[in-house]
Amino acid sequence: MSTVTLDDMTLATSVVETVVSIAADEVKGIASIGSYSTKGLRSRFQKKPSTSGIDVKVDDDNQIHIDIHVEVYYGYVLPDLADELRRLVSEALQNQLGISVSTIDIYVDGIHFNR
Secondary structure (H helix, E strand, O other): OOEEEEOOEEEEHHHHHHHHHHHHHOOOOEEEEOOHHHOOHHHHOOOOOOOOOEEEEEOOOOOEEEEEEEEEEOOOOHHHHHHHHHHHHHHHHHHHHOOOOOEEEEEEEEEEOOO
16 A cells, blocks of 8 residues: 655555545536546446546655546636646645645546537
8 A cells, every 4th residue: 555654644645546536526527537438337336436547646855746637528628627626636635634735737638528
């Protein structure tokens, strides 16, 4: 199990990924986190949020870097959508876990044309 250690607290990266996933679900225009086409039928019935498509890394200086792969709905301005996602993820991690993130990189892997 991969962990994130900051100050005197150690968290499983899955905890960080779950907070990121929940925050991303609040962004209007995000169709899915990760690739919708690679998710199996089983993942559609899971009770916990999907963390597929979220990668959390900690560098040697204990800086947290997050990559988020998303698919979006057609008709949204992508830079605005990415900014909103970064803002909500950053706020959620700060408010819920007390951690700051160095970078949040957003990758748009696909566009959905129907909602």
